[in-house]
Amino acid sequence: MNHIVSExxxxxxxxxxxxxxxxxxxxxxxxFAGGLPNPISFxxxxxxxxxxxxxxxxxSRVFQYASTAGLLSLREYIAEKYRGQYNLDVCAEDIIIxxxxxxxxxxxxxxxxxxxxxxxxxxxxxxxxxxxxxQYQPNFCGVALQEDGPDIAQFEExxxxxxxxxxxxxxxxxxxxxxxxxxxxxKAVLALxxxxxxxxxxxxxxxxxxxxxxxxxxxxxxxxxxSILLGSFSKIVTPGMRLGFMIIKNERLRKxxxxxxxxxxxxxxxxxxxxxxxxxxxxxxxxxIQNIRYLYKEQCESMIKAMEMYFPKNITFTRPQGGMxxxxxxxxxxxxxxxxxxxxxxxxxxxxGDPFYTDGRVANTMxxxxxNASKEIMVEGIRRIGELCK
Amino acid sequence: MNHIVSExxxxxxxxxxxxxxxxxxxxxxxxFAGGLPNPISFxxxxxxxxxxxxxxxxxSRVFQYASTAGLLSLREYIAEKYRGQYNLDVCAEDIIIxxxxxxxxxxxxxxxxxxxxxxxxxxxxxxxxxxxxxQYQPNFCGVALQEDGPDIAQFEExxxxxxxxxxxxxxxxxxxxxxxxxxxxxKAVLALxxxxxxxxxxxxxxxxxxxxxxxxxxxxxxxxxxSILLGSFSKIVTPGMRLGFMIIKNERLRKxxxxxxxxxxxxxxxxxxxxxxxxxxxxxxxxxIQNIRYLYKEQCESMIKAMEMYFPKNITFTRPQGGMxxxxxxxxxxxxxxxxxxxxxxxxxxxxGDPFYTDGRVANTMxxxxxNASKEIMVEGIRRIGELCK
Numbered sequence: 001m002n003h004i005v006s007e008x009x010x011x012x013x014x015x016x017x018x019x020x021x022x023x024x025x026x027x028x029x030x031x032f033a034g035g036l037p038n039p040i041s042f043x044x045x046x047x048x049x050x051x052x053x054x055x056x057x058x059x060s061r062v063f064q065y066a067s068t069a070g071l072l073s074l075r076e077y078i079a080e081k082y083r084g085q086y087n088l089d090v091c092a093e094d095i096i097i098x099x100x101x102x103x104x105x106x107x108x109x110x111x112x113x114x115x116x117x118x119x120x121x122x123x124x125x126x127x128x129x130x131x132x133x134x135q136y137q138p139n140f141c142g143v144a145l146q147e148d149g150p151d152i153a154q155f156e157e158x159x160x161x162x163x164x165x166x167x168x169x170x171x172x173x174x175x176x177x178x179x180x181x182x183x184x185x186x187k188a189v190l191a192l193x194x195x196x197x198x199x200x201x202x203x204x205x206x207x208x209x210x211x212x213x214x215x216x217x218x219x220x221x222x223x224x225x226x227s228i229l230l231g232s233f234s235k236i237v238t239p240g241m242r243l244g245f246m247i248i249k250n251e252r253l254r255k256x257x258x259x260x261x262x263x264x265x266x267x268x269x270x271x272x273x274x275x276x277x278x279x280x281x282x283x284x285x286x287x288x289i290q291n292i293r294y295l296y297k298e299q300c301e302s303m304i305k306a307m308e309m310y311f312p313k314n315i316t317f318t319r320p321q322g323g324m325x326x327x328x329x330x331x332x333x334x335x336x337x338x339x340x341x342x343x344x345x346x347x348x349x350x351x352x353g354d355p356f357y358t359d360g361r362v363a364n365t366m367x368x369x370x371x372n373a374s375k376e377i378m379v380e381g382i383r384r385i386g387e388l389c390k
Numbered sequence: 391m392n393h394i395v396s397e398x399x400x401x402x403x404x405x406x407x408x409x410x411x412x413x414x415x416x417x418x419x420x421x422f423a424g425g426l427p428n429p430i431s432f433x434x435x436x437x438x439x440x441x442x443x444x445x446x447x448x449x450s451r452v453f454q455y456a457s458t459a460g461l462l463s464l465r466e467y468i469a470e471k472y473r474g475q476y477n478l479d480v481c482a483e484d485i486i487i488x489x490x491x492x493x494x495x496x497x498x499x500x501x502x503x504x505x506x507x508x509x510x511x512x513x514x515x516x517x518x519x520x521x522x523x524x525q526y527q528p529n530f531c532g533v534a535l536q537e538d539g540p541d542i543a544q545f546e547e548x549x550x551x552x553x554x555x556x557x558x559x560x561x562x563x564x565x566x567x568x569x570x571x572x573x574x575x576x577k578a579v580l581a582l583x584x585x586x587x588x589x590x591x592x593x594x595x596x597x598x599x600x601x602x603x604x605x606x607x608x609x610x611x612x613x614x615x616x617s618i619l620l621g622s623f624s625k626i627v628t629p630g631m632r633l634g635f636m637i638i639k640n641e642r643l644r645k646x647x648x649x650x651x652x653x654x655x656x657x658x659x660x661x662x663x664x665x666x667x668x669x670x671x672x673x674x675x676x677x678x679i680q681n682i683r684y685l686y687k688e689q690c691e692s693m694i695k696a697m698e699m700y701f702p703k704n705i706t707f708t709r710p711q712g713g714m715x716x717x718x719x720x721x722x723x724x725x726x727x728x729x730x731x732x733x734x735x736x737x738x739x740x741x742x743g744d745p746f747y748t749d750g751r752v753a754n755t756m757x758x759x760x761x762n763a764s765k766e767i768m769v770e771g772i773r774r775i776g777e778l779c780k
Contacts, residue, residue, distance in 0.1 A: 004555070004589070005646050006526070009501045014649040018458065039450030047453070051441050060429030063437070063628040068408065099489055099632075099655040106654050110525065111399045132653045135500065136396070165394070199394070238453040240660040242489075256395050259404040263522045264496050265489040269659045270630040 012134045016355035017127060020340075024349035030381035032368040033349040035175065035324060038299075039372075041292045042238050043283065050278035051271075058274060066270035068262045070097025070245070074277040078231070078245055085215055088224060094249050096257060099268045101205055101232040101244035105132035107260045108201060108228065111253070112165050113138045120158055120167040122150060124327075124356030124365065126175045126203065129168055138165070140358035145177055147318075149185030152192070159196040166199035166228075172216050173206040173323025176356050176367035180321055186219045193226070200227040205235050205244075208289050210322035211297040224249040233276060235324070236289050241272040296324065296371050299378070303370040306379045310386030317368075324371045327353075330364040330389070337362070339388060348384045402525045406745035407517060410730075414739035420771035422758040423739040425565065425714060428689075429762075431682045432628050433673065440668035448664060456660035458652045460487025460635070464667040468621070468635055475605055478614060484639050486647060489658045491595055491622040491634035495522035497650045498591060498618065501643070502555050503528045510548055510557040512540060514717075514746030514755065516565045516593065519558055528555070530748035535567055537708075539575030542582070549586040556589035556618075562606050563596040563713025566746050566757035570711055576609045583616070590617040595625050595634075598679050600712035601687040614639040623666060625714070626679050631662040686714065686761050689768070693760040696769045700776030707758075714761045717743075720754040720779070727752070729778060738774045 017033065024031035054062050069075065075092040082090040098104040105128060113119065113136035121129065123142030130140070141158045143150045149171070158164060169189065171181040181189070193200045200220050207216060220227035224247070232244040248254040261267075279285075303326060307317055317328040330336060336352035343349060353365030370378065407423065414421035444452050459465065465482040472480040488494045495518060503509065503526035511519065513532030520530070531548045534541045539561070548554060559579065561571040571579070583590045590610050597606060610617035614637070622634040638644040651657075669675075693716060697707055707718040720726055726742035733739060743755030760768065 005501055005643070006504045008504070008526075009646050009650055012649055012653060014645070015652050018652065034455075036455055039454055042450050042453040044445060044450065044453065048442065048445050052438065055434060055438050060432050060434065063432040063434065063630040064429055065424075065426055065624075065629045099659075102653070103655045111395055114396045114398070128653075128656070135650070135653055136398075234455075238661075239455045240453040242655060242657070242659050253395070255404070256399050259402055259521075260399055260525070262405050262408060263402060263492070263518075263525055264654065265493045265632060266518070267632070269489075269632050269662055271628075272659055272661065 008135050008137060011137055013131060013355070015127065015131055017351055020349065020351060023344055029344070029347045029349055030373065030377055030384070031349040032370070032373070032381060033351050034372060035369055036372045037235055037239060038295060041295065043279065043288055046283050047238065047275060047279055050275050050282065054274040054278050062271045062274045064270070066267045068258055068267045070095070070268060071270060071273040071277060074273050077277060077280055082247065086218055086221070088218065088221065090224070090247055094247050094254070096246045096248065096254065096261060097268050097273060098244045098246055098261065099265055100234060100239070100242040101203065101230050102128050102132065103264065104230045104244055104246045105129050106135070107257050107264065108166070109133045109136040110260045111256045112199070117165045118162040120155070120164050120198070121358070122169060122174065123358070124176055124353055125168070125358070126170055127355050129203070130355070130358060142358055145174070145179050147179065149179065149181035150189065152185065152188045155189065156192055159192055159198055164196070164198050166201050167193060168201045168203065169219070170203045171219055172204055173209065173320055175206070175323070176325055176351070176353070177327040178318045178320030178323055178325045179327070180216070181219070190219050190223060194223065197226070201230065202227065203230040205232040206323035208236055209293060209296060209324070211293060211300070212321065213290065213293060226250065236285070236292065237276060237279065241269065241276065243268060243272055243276055299370045299375070300326070302375045303368065303378050303382065306382035310383045312386070312389050315389060324369055326368045326370060328366050328368060330366070332364060334364045335362050336364055336366040339366070342388050343385055346384045346388065348381045350385070398525050398527060401527055403521060403745070405517065405521055407741055410739065410741060413734055419734070419737045419739055420763065420767055420774070421739045422760070422763070422771060423741050424762060425759055426762045427625055427629060428685060431685065433669065433678055436673050437628065437665060437669055440665045440672065444664040444668050452661045452664045454660070456657045458648055458657045460485070460658060461660060461663040461667060464663050467667060467670055472637065476608055476611070478608065478611065480614070480637055484637050484644070486636045486638065486644065486651060487658050487663060488634045488636055488651065489655055490624060490629070490632040491593065491620050492518050492522065493654065494620045494634055494636045495519050496525070497647050497654065498556070499523045499526040500650045501646045502589070507555045508552040510545070510554050510588070511748070512559060512564065513748070514566050514743055515558070515748070516560055517745050519593070520745070520748055532748055535564070535569050537569065539569065539571035540579065542575065542578045545579065546582055549582055549588055554586070554588050556591050557583060558591045558593065559609070560593045561609055562594055563599060563710055565596070565713070566715055566741070566743070567717040568708045568710030568713055568715045570606065571609070580609050580613065584613065587616070591620070592617065593620040595622040596713035598626055599683060599686060599714070601683055601690070602711060603680065603683060616640070626675070626682065627666060627669065631659065631666065633658060633662055633666055689760045689765070690716070692765045693758065693768050693772065696772035700773045702776070702779050705779060714759055716758045716760060718756050718758060720756070722754060724754045725752050726754055726756040729756070732778050733775055736774045736778065738771045740775070
């Protein structure tokens with residue numbers, strides 16, 4: 001079969017995480033490996049009401065084929081939100097609804113990457129993006145993440161020496177590190193992409209999950225015409241319905257993305273789009289998000305407390321201000337993958353850092369998810385990992 | 391922007407049909423251009439019941455992230471149906487749920503086509519497949535469709551002279567022509583793909599919409615290991631929920647497709663999958679399909695009667711035994727696109743044949759959809775087109 005399939009897919013790594021999740025899935029394993037929102041954060045009853053309402057209200061339209069860009073009223077809602085919440089000049093026609101943010105990543109790769117093109121991304125970077133872009137065989141240029149965002153000197157060096165098609169960043173509560181860009185770094189990144197005429201792709205699935213409730217602005221503010229913003233409803237309403245969106249001011253780029261979207265799945269589930277629109281219309285989404293923030297802040301604090309108690313001092317870790325992940329760093333030279341092998345025998349799982357790097361290194365880092373386990377379970381899991389590190 | 395986007399997307403045609411649909415969309419236009427199922431065929435009330443039931447029964451699981459291959463119980467249902475209805479050796483693990491059949495086409499292109507690879511397809515062929523495959527820059531090899539299926543001599547000539555990656559066929563009530571392969575042609579195609587070791591992709595969105603209720607077997611029967619079958623719920627339950635599936639017996643190929651699917655959208659809407667599974671569990675889908683067959687048979691007969699009455703004799707057309715489309719052929723040398731321009735002024739629309747060919751010809755053919763208009767409206771629309779052809 002290898003001689004039959006495309007070069008493209010032979011070079012695309014299957015998701016390492018999905019492999020791990022299978023191991024971590026069994027009931028007796030405490031798993032910090034996934035990236036699942038806490039199920040108590042899904043507004044089930046309200047969504048149920050919305051479903052019944054839209055069938056009565058719109059009838060067969062919620063079951064019929066629909067337009068590629070997505071439901072106009074939902075796009076109008078998103079545009080209004082971005083004008084109000086982020087002070088961005090966005091209208092409905094700038095928006096394309098996608099089948100989750102993952103589809104947006106695939107479309108970006110498809111439309112922008114020719115084989116061998118340079119793509120700048122954070123190191124460690126988001127696994128789903130690495131996987132999606134890999135299919136189009138780019139040359140990945142990783143920029144090290146520091147506590148307050150990317151290494152700016154390295155960022156510039158890459159833009160200076162390579163013809164970079166686009167830079168992909170997750171400025172808020174990044175996956176996998178939980179790191180958030182400082183204001184200074186945001187400004188520096190903006191200056192750089194402006195200077196080198198580089199398209200900026202800002203992915204923001206976690207931005208609203210800030211523990212302090214503060215809204216962090218977009219790097220590309222006022223520069224939207226040369227950038228793409230990605231958003232998602234997965235972490236604030238439901239991931240199972242697979243609804244995300246892209247904001248693209250540049251009309252020609254948007255048309256290309258639209259053509260790729262059409263070829264990818266014609267349009268995203270229209271029932272889900274109506275349902276989500278009805279939900280935001282009849283419910284207070286901000287209040288709902290506030291509840292998720294409280295929940296995750298508490299869970300994050302519990303995990304950090306447990307890590308302070310049970311991890312040896314030579315393991316350092318990030319202290320996220322939002323989002324879903326903590327990033328831990330083992331002493332140099334240690335392998336997180338080796339630790340994972342031991343951990344799974346002790347019935348506890350996390351994601352070793354390896355797949356978040358594009359240079360194939362043996363990583364001494366690991367990602368821990370805190371949104372999907374109770375406090376007691378969390379403490380026990382961290383204790384077991386700590387035991388192994390002694 | 392052209393110098394920034396990928397070669398791949400510059401060579402992908404935006405859907406001609408979606409362009410036409412925008413023109414045909416206005417309320418005063420009689421449109422035979424779309425490919426929409428009749429909305430009265432959507433089992434709205436039953437789906438509503440299913441939605442309420444699955445939320446009660448499965449709770450947060452219907453809103454959470456899910457596995458890439460799709461809901462196991464739905465895949466088991468499909469496998470059982472294929473074992474029973476088509477006598478095929480299929481089990482749940484051979485099946486991947488896709489975001490509509492369109493996604494399956496994209497995944498096939500992504501996983502199988504390297505730039506310049508030869509792909510055999512029907513001429514005229516399904517537009518969505520041409521668009522999806524185009525993104526991966528194949529060399530299209532068209533095989534002319536005759537009344538009873540593909541020109542077998544031409545089919546063999548291509549397999550003999552080219553290294554064909556796969557052959558893509560729609561053997562039942564093809565889109566755009568409505569043509570169905572005869573038993574002889576099916577056997578001949580099977581013998582050819584066997585002889586030349588060519589992967590066969592059989593797309594079957596319309597197979598169950600046969601006016602005679604007869605089930606037509608798959609070409610690849612017993613040969614599944616070297617083939618891919620595509621199915622869809624769009625024409626028998628609802629297209630808006632975007633649910634299709636691929637049946638792939640070859641494990642290695644299936645794994646590659648699964649990796650591509652993961653990178654494309656992680657998984658298809660899981661709520662929709664639960665909903666559909668509950669629907670087939672609690673309702674008689676066969677009875678429902680039988681009702682759609684009656685409806686479409688009547689509509690097809692009405693359109694043919696109108697064409698016999700109002701079209702001049704030098705226009706020929708197919709007489710489908712199922713599906714959603716009639717294919718009409720104008721006298722040689724005439725342009726269906728030119729006719730379309732005149733027709734739209736008379737407030738009636740169809741799809742000129744041009745985009746269904748990969749050789750860029752000026753087509754004297756056109757596709758007419760009969761599933762989505764009332765009899766009276768249909769007669770009036772055909773009358774107007776007939777007037778223009780006199």
